[in-house]
Amino acid sequence: MDVFADALLVLARWDVLIALLVGSIGGVAIGAIPGVGPAVAIAILLPATFSLDPIVGLTVLLGIYGSSMYGGSIPAILINTPGTAVNALTTYDGFPMTLRGEGRRALSLAYSASFFGGIFSVVCLILLAPLLAKVAPMFGSREIFLAALLGILLVVVAHKGQMLIAGALSGFGILLGTVGLEPVKYTRRFTFDQSWLAGGIDLIVVVLGLFALSQAFLLLTMDDEKIRITKSRGSLFQGFRELARHPRVAAISASFGVLMGMIPGVGEFTAQFMSYTSARKLSKTPEAFGHGSSEGLIASETANNAVPGAAMIPLLALGIPGEALTAMMLSVFYVHNVVPGPGLFAFQMDFIVALYLALLILNVLVVVFLLISTGWLVYLTKIPNRFLGVCILLLSFVGVYSIRNSGVDCAIAAVFGLIGYVLKRLNLPIVPIVLGMVLGGIMEVKLRAAMNRVKTPIDFIDRPIAFLLFCIIVVICVSTLWRVWREWTPVDRRKPGKKASARFAKRLAGRHTRHFDDRLKIQRRTRRYDHLGS
Template identity: 85%
Template sequence: MEILFAAMEVLARWDVALALIAGSIGGVAIGAIPGVGPAVAIAILLPATFSMDPIVGLTVLLGIYGSSMYGGAIPAILINTPGTAVNALTTYDGYPMTLRGEARRALSLAYSSSFFGGVFSVVCLILLSPVLAKVAPMFGSREIFLAALLGVILVIVAHRGQMLIAAALTGFGIFLSTVGLEPVKYSRRFTFEQSWLASGVDLIVVVLGLFALSQAFVLLTMDDEKVHIAKSRGSLFQGFRELARHPRVAAVSAGFGVLMGMIPGVGEFTAQFMSYTSARKLSKTPQAFGRGSSEGLIASETANNAVPAAAMIPLLALGIPGEALTAMMLSVFYVHNVVPGPGLFQFQMDFVVALYLALLILNVLVVGFLLVSTGWLVYLTKIPNRFLGMCILLLSFVGVYSIRNSAVDCGVAAVFGLIGFVLKRLNLPIVPIVLGMVLGGIMEVKLRASMNRVKTPLDFIDRPIALLLFCVIVVVLGSTLWRVWREWTPVDRRSNAKKASVHFTKRIAGRKTRHFETRTKKQRRKRSYDHLGS
């Protein structure tokens, strides 16, 4: 109880309360604008949070992270354009409802489902806190290294169909983390006698370039489209009653969101598709999915809003981010010398509980704000793309320059902006670069620290958690290689091989039959000759 009261006292500060309100409302507005998204907004605001207290800065970023998906459902439902990337599945059933004149019902369902998923994941996070507080101290350097290695592998495996390019981009991110002074002997690596590379490639500069500047370039090259918003009828409160009629869909989808959020490198997309698929299989009317099904809308919105709180679990317990947004938040911890990991649960539990309560309050604030302001937020979808692009471009360069007052950082950010622009044009992933930079640094430091106690390779996995993580890595790699091999030898190729073997068998059998018939004819002829001879 003392920890709970201490956490509530932290949240009662006026600056924390203001940051929570600004982050939640700002996140909804950012999510409602197609083409921006939380990654761009967090990347732009990141330099400004370095001058704040850690709880204030993280509250702003968490507000944007958790509430942007609420706002992203508005354009997805009304104009068939997802406000954020993770709201893409919402268009499957949300927009058909709009075409039927049920836009308010769809919006209400999206809000209530998002609220249930967000609260469910926060409750799970609070219930898991005692377990994390006991398990986290068992993680030493070896365990954290293996967990980071597992995170790298899962990041690559999660990009199914693009695993080779994801592995290459992750390796590029790990390489970027090695540039500059190495952490033990402070010798220079890959600086090429350039003094500005001695301090390394700054993570925030890379993030701003890959996410904010690249998105600005994309918006500047797009044509402005006229947006027509259909009229709707109904009440924004009816979705809560309708959600209560589908408790199984909501609970299963929230469970998928929590589980996928806890696994580094997986995220909202996998949670959404798994929950959507399971909801369709369990539904009595699966044919309605994709045509305005309320169950489909509940499944997609519940799952993606259950991920943010769950994604904080590996970040807080092990210091390992599961995606790009939590990797950005990790930099706020490091700037203020707050080290996520086992020590955070032992010595700063009030800080952790304050973050949990902030996430809980965030969902209440967002739903209340949406129920009274949806009619005004709709007009944000009409902002021209090129105007948005210019605003993002200007704010991004101001943010980059404010980090170290360096024009070189602006040039580096511009280079990574072009790299991100090319990757987006080619539909290639950007997240592996950022996670490679973060996890690469963690892996190097923990590997060097653990090697002092390791004599043989088996000593590296001589503890239960290390052995468990090693087994998980082996299972993931083995199952992935098996799946790749099965995909590399598709069914039609295997069936062709089977047909070829059957054809070959028939040919052999045919030869044997003809040989038998020929031999039989010779024997008959010989018998006839013998008969004539006799």
Template identity: 80%
Template structure:
């Protein structure tokens, strides 16, 4: 109880309250604008948060992170265009409801499901906070290295069908973070005698380039579309009553969100599809899914909003981000000398609980705001793409230059922006680069610290947690290789069946035509042959 009171005291400040309000409202607005998303907004705001108190800066970023998915449901339901990438599954059942004249019901249900998922996740993590405080000290340098390695592996294998390119981009991120002065002996690495590379390539510069500038280029090169929105009539409170009629779907989906959020590299997409699949398989009316099913909408929105609070667990307990947004937040900790990891739960537990309470208050503020301001908020989706692109481009360069007042940083950001633009055009992932930079740095530092007491390779995994993590890494790699082998086997079998069918059908058809033509030829020749003459003996 004293811990909760201490956490509430941290939040009872006017600047924290203002940051929480600005982050929650701003996140909804950002999420409601298709083509922007929370990653762009957080990347632009990162330089500004460095001058704030850590709890204030993190509250703003958490507000945008946690509330953007609420806003992303608005265009997904009304115009079949997800506001954020994780709202893509919302379009499956949200837009069909709008098409049959039920936009108010769909929005109300999405808000209610999102609120339940967010609150459920925060309450679970507040209850498990004492357990995390006990488990976190078991992680030393070797364990954190193995956990970071597991995070990179999970990020790579999560991109099914793009595993090789995801691995290559993660390796590129690890290489980028190694440029500059080496942290132990301060020797030059990959600088090629260029003084502007001596300080390395800043993570925020790369983040702004890959996410903000690349998205600005996408918006500037896309045409403005005339969007027609549906007029909303009536109240938006009925979704709370309808959600209460599906407690099983909501509870299981929120649980999937919590579990998937705590695993680095998994995130909202896996939680959504697992929840949606479960809801469809256990539903009494599975044929309605994809055609305006309330259970499908509940499963999608509950799962994705349960992830943000859970994603803070590996970040706070181990200092390991599970996705790009939490990787950006990690830089805020480092700037203010607040090192996330086992020590944070031992020395600043009130700070951790304060962040979770802030997430809880955030969900309440967002729900109230959306229930009151949805009708005027719908007009946000009509903002032209090119106007948004100019705004994002300008704010991004201002943010990059404000970091170190360096023109070279602006050029590096522009280069990464063009690179990110190319990756987006080719439908290739960007997140592995950022996580490669963050986790690569963690792996290097922890490996050097852990190797000081290691004499043989087996000494590296001689502790229980390290051995468990090593086994999980082996299992994940073997399972992925097995899945790739089975996919290729199924593909070859499918190709063989298709060829066999075409050959059999073609052969049968050819033989049939030959038989008919032969019989027809015999018949024709028989008609025109003269009648046989009797033989005569010529003796």
């Protein structure tokens, strides 16, 4: 009870309350504007949070991270344009409901499903993070190195069809993290006798360039669209009653969101697709999916809002981020000398409890705000793209310069902005670069520490957790190579004999049709917004 009381005192401060309001309301507004997204907003705000207390800065960033998905459902449902990349699947059932004149019902259902997913993930964070933190003292240098390596591997494997380029970009991120003074003997690496490279390439500069500046360049080169908002009928409060009639869909979808959020590199869209597929299989009316099904809308919105809280579990317990946004939040911890892991739970439990309560309050504030102000937020979708691009460009350069008052940092950010712009235009992933920089530094330090105690390669995995992580890495590598081989090897070489080959080809074609037909439809609907997912 003393810890709970201390946490309440932390939350009762005026700056924390302002952070709660700014994070919740600002995140909704950002999510409702197509083309911006939480990554851009967090990248711009990140330098400003370094001067704030950790709980204040993290509350703002987490509020934007989670509430942007609430706001992203508004344009997805009303104008068939996903506000954020993870709301792409929401258009599949939300917009058909709007065409039937049930836009308010769809929005209400999306808000209630998002609220359930958000609260469910926070509860899982409260229950699972302390358990993982108790196991964390068993993680030595070898185990943390293998866990970081597993994170890089999962990020690469998660980009199906782009694994080679994702691996190359991860390696590029690791290379960027080695520029400057190395962490043991402080010798210069890859500086080429240039003094401005001695301090290394700052992670925040790279993040602002890859996410914010690249998006600004993209918006400046896009044409504005004439958006027509369809009038709808219904009550914004009826969604909670309708959600209660589908508890199984909501529970399964939230579970998928939590599971996918805990796995590095997987993300919200994978959780959405898996929950949507399972909901359709379990539904009594699967033919309604894609034509305005309430179950489909619940599945997609519950899953994507269950991810943010779950993504904090490995970050708080082990200090290992699973995606770009949690990697940005990790920098807030390090700036204030707050080290995530078992020590955080042992010595700063009031901070952890305050963070839990802040997440719960944020979800409540977002739902209340949306139920009151949806009619006004709709007009944010009409902001011209070029105006948004100029605003993001100015704010990004101000944020970069404020880090170290360096014009060189602005030039580096501009270069990475162009790199990010090219990657987005080519529909190539950006996240592997950021995670490569973060996890690469962890891997280097821990590998050097571990090698002092290792005599043979077997010694590296002679402890239970290290051996388990090594086995998982081997299984993922082997299964991925096997799947790639199966996809690229001709059918007649895998199944000898004409009849067997024909039978196998028919079964293979049927399987691919069943599993990828929905993805093809979604890609056709959202092809013009693919750049948002980068």
